[in-house]
Amino acid sequence: MTSPFTLALHGVGFQLPTGEQLFHDLDESLDERHTGLVGRNGVGKSVRARILAGELAPGAGRCLRQGRVHYLAQHPAARSVAELAGVQALLEALARIEAGGVEAMDFERLDGRWDIRQRLEAELAACGLGYLDTQTPITRLSGGERARVALLGAWLSDADLLILDEPSNHLDRASREALREQLQRWRRGLLLVSHDRLLLEDMQRILELSPDGLRSYAGGYSAYREARRSERDSAQRELQRRKLERERQEHRQASGRRQAREANQAKILVDRQKERSQVSIARQRSQHDERGDQLDAQVREAFAQLREDAEVVLNAPNCELPAQRDLLLEGLRLPFGSAAPLDLQLSGPRRVALDGPNGSGKSTLLKVLAGRLAPSAGTCEVKVRSAYLDQQLAGLRPERSVLQLLQERNRRDDLSSLRTRLARLGLPAARVDLPCGLLSGGERPKAALACELYADEPAQLLLLDEPDSHLDLPSLEALEQVLRQYRGALLVVSHDETFLASLALEFRLETGTGLWSWRPW
Structure with missing residues (x-):
């Protein structure tokens, strides 16, 4: 069957402004097969996606493109819901035509999609965002709401090929499941740039981008892992x-x-x-x-x-927690999120996942446990050394290097030993001396975790708010390994069920239904 579109790279290369060659001589064609694109952070996955979408010109070679391509970036720039959904230009063309305009360009841009306004409103209502209108500023939207609106634009695009760059970021568990179902129903071409293993499992092939080029593997994530x-x-x-x-x-x-x-x-x-x-x-x-x-x-x-293929290695600290009461919550009410009171007592190295939709209070509970926020009512007692890693990783001072921050926390090991530990974590010498503000999104979580786990007195209780965000697959697997080895108590927020299932958790604490519920894993 002849493909309705053409999208191919011929000898494509790209050089960073620093002069570093990101990749070179890439040759690849995309068709109707659902394809996952994987690779370590910094290898150029997003750059390649932008070249395919026509948003970036290659430094060498050619990109042949025929047909409609819809590209969803990790951080799309937009001011309103319509702009975020990629339909602002269509709505403006429709408004001019409805006002009597006869510009051929408006008719060409609209391309018969006269019902685009109604379709957008219907999609917003169908996914629980009916309270938004087309001109709602995105500054009023949460990260999860922004992601869902941007994905609506993909379904409305009528594209021959979707290019989605980390589409599951910021989505809660229910929204991730809905995204997976929508991708399974999509019958046209798809290039998925992702570290989400559930989404990658549904792909028909996997492309791996490395400094040596592209390698193609038939099947989904499990088949790719076995082949590698x-x-x-x-x-x-x-x-x-x-x-x-x-x-x-x-x-x-x-x-x-x-x-x-x-x-x-x-x-x-x-x-x-x-x-x-x-x-x-x-x-x-x-x-x-x-x-x-x-x-x-x-x-x-x-x-x-x-x-x-060298594995990223994290060395778990020896911070075994005795079986005694170390966390007590009585009648606790959060200042934001769920208004239900929470009674909870944990003893010893318990391992708990905090679950619930976005906005239900999971991050707020971690902040209260960490002493960053005061509860609106009730008692909160934490009697062990704890470490809180928030989503913004605020503990990484942007002007200081990770090596300097680790030296402040670890006076026992010499400089060479600290460098070795960071290198095995995937932070080589050229990166550990950089200010933390210049580290990539995947490097920052590893740096923050290293400062906590390699301290002279490592935390006995880890409070982790989506620590798996922005990590590439090797780093994600390394994080899973060290958290399995960690012998302290653990409370973790994540919407990645594959990640949570790997941590040997004991309990799930859920909110979002008006009450807190506690059940075994």
Whole structure:
């Protein structure tokens, strides 16, 4: 079946203003298959998405585009609901036509979508946003409301291809489930840039972007993970084989040189053989050198692949919490969110997920537990060392580097040890000396967690408000690993069910129905 649109990259490259080559020689075509785009933070996924959407020109190569493409950025710039939904220009054209205008450009832009205003209003009502109108300023919208409105624009676009960059960010669990169902119903082309493993599981193929280029894998996230694991194991075996072959060749060359030195042939025999052997020796030496160069290049190639796949490592602190009462809430009422009173007593290293829709009070409860907000009524007692990581990561002072902040918290380890820990976390030397204000969205959560977990006195209670936001997949898996190893108490807010399911949680504390409910995980 012929694709109704054309979207292809031919030899595309892009260079940052700093002169750094982000990627080069990318060749790829998109079709009706639902495709997920993954890769480490900073590798250029969003840049590639913008090039495909026509919002950014490639530094080299060509992008061929035919058909209607709708691009949803991570942080779309807009002033009103209509602008955020991508229909402001359509509504303005419709208004001019209704006022008697006859400009051909308005009719061309509208392209028969005379009911666009009614469709937008119907979609807003259908997803519980009927209280918004087209000109509502987005400054009045929460992060979740903005994300939902922007997604409405994708469904209204009638595009041949949707390019969605992290669309599940800021969505609560119910909205994420609705997004997944909508994507499953979408029958046209889709490129999904995401770290959401549930969404990626539904894709028909996965594209992985790395400094070495693009690799394509059939199937969803699980198939991609299995294929990558197989590649990594194969690369490890190949690296060992090539290193062993290189060592054997070096041993043979050394043995040959030793035998030549130890040879005690008569001079007449040496003279007779000298002329015959010169050509042979030169040819063998050339062949040995060429084979050695090939082996060196192959070893470097195999090692580079393993280095690219190197795991991000977090070392969980030893902060075991004794089985005693460490958190007590009696008749607690929050200043924002749920108005229901909360009675709660936790003892020992309990692991709890806070669940509920956006605006129900989950973040507010964490702030009260952390002492950042006072309750409007009731008692709140926290009797252990706690650490609160909010969504904005306010503890990362923008003018200080993560290494400086960690040194302030850790006086026991030397500078080299701290650098090593940060490097294993995925923060290399070039980044740990930068002011925190210059770190990427994926680097900041790792930096904040490092400062808490690697402190001289690590927290015995972690209060985490969506710590998985903005993390790439390797970093997300590393975070899951360290939180599983963490032996203190844990209260975590996240809308990613895959993330929560990996943390060995014991209980779920829910709000949003007017009451707090407590149930086993």
